Amino acid sequence: MKLHSIPTEALSVFRKALEKFVYFNEEEWALFIQHLSASTFKKKDHFAYEGEICNYIGFILSGSVRYYHMKDGEDITGYFSFEGEFVSSYKSFLTQEKGTGYIQALEPSTLLLIAYNDMQKMLNHSLLAYKMEHFGRLVAEHYICCYEERISSFITQSPEERYLNMMLKDRAILLRVPQHYIANFLGITPVSLSRIRKRLLYQ
Amino acid sequence: MKLHSIPTEALSVFRKALEKFVYFNEEEWALFIQHLSASTFKKKDHFAYEGEICNYIGFILSGSVRYYHMKDGEDITGYFSFEGEFVSSYKSFLTQEKGTGYIQALEPSTLLLIAYNDMQKMLNHSLLAYKMEHFGRLVAEHYICCYEERISSFITQSPEERYLNMMLKDRAILLRVPQHYIANFLGITPVSLSRIRKRLLYQ
DNA sequence: TCAAAACGTTAACAAAAGATAAGGATTTCA
DNA sequence: TGAAATCCTTATCTTTTGTTAACGTTTTGA
Structure with missing residues (x-):
């Protein structure tokens, strides 16, 4: 995965999107963006692989991705995410265990990335820890709400x-x-x- | 829902279970348990109702619960939880919006409860805030891992x-x-x- | 630009699931 | 304890889905 520097305009898009979850003051924001990088994906490029640890959580600046599994040689799509949303093989990212599925760009896409190690650094950084715990909690809770709806749709x-x-x-x-x-x-x-x-x- | 005082033995069971997620020192623990209450449920008693805000997150000391929806007059089970696990109509609890399903005891059950308001108080309490953000994050992330598996089972x-x-x-x-x-x-x-x-x- | 790949629809048949009802066993609880 | 409720299985019939294959269109990429 090639990492690029981040256009300032992209940063302000991201900051605005994050405000749904948590507010960073200037000092916190300056610290936070030190741990961000950007990456571009061509159509069908992979962000995560089955059997590999997913080391990043991404934020989609543009484009879209699909989550899929391979079963009996077939490719089965489980989820989609679009610009403005987060993307990760989240269980793998959180547990640092091998992921069980793939994530692939549906279109040419640009993502902002936070590496697992950087996330841990921020969670241990005295000036950022509290904000990042809060951020992590709200992101996780956001996903829970989506997942609850998705599961109940399968049942009902x-x-x-x-x-x-x-x-x-x-x-x-x-x-x-x-x-x-x-x-x-x-x-x-x-x-x-x-x-x-x-x-x-x-x- | 009748709230009881909490047997000390129950508290130590709970504290031990929480250690999977977060460690409370003595001072934090003393503050934390001020906001806990206990409640017993007979078989088929309800912990949460469709159309009502779920104001509690529960920890199952003994017994078990099922989550279910009503559809066309039929009762459709979506999930089970057993002793040692958390239980809540979590989306409703988090968003304080009306829940979309019911939660009911499968057996006579005893739960430890944290009320939404108390949770907010703790998240705003200078000595507890950081620990509770951490706690909330890990609980949410734990659920995400369970949900990811459940969703992928429906698809694959x-x-x-x-x-x-x-x-x-x-x-x-x-x-x-x-x-x-x-x-x-x-x-x-x-x-x-x-x-x-x-x-x-x-x- | 042109051949290959990907995509959506349709058809035919097989397999699985839904709906409904009936019967017997077990559990519940007044 | 005994009647009612709950629960699991089975059978029948209907509906839906899976599987495979074919065909035409669109998209892709060398």
């Missing part, structure tokens, strides 16, 4: 209902992501999604 | 594979929980689980 909804919900809530995803990835995301095959779409069309 | 495995995995990894759950709840947990109907079991028996 049929594939058709899940797709209808996406049409209502995640129209942007439907427009930007190939349909066979959407199918995996819903837990079904592309063929089955094609049938569901046809069924919805004529009723 | 068939119901039959999910059940086989439970037989390998969660034997305790299978023995303690009625089968039709397990079925919901796997995302299928009780009838369908019964067929899967029969299929597995003869092959």
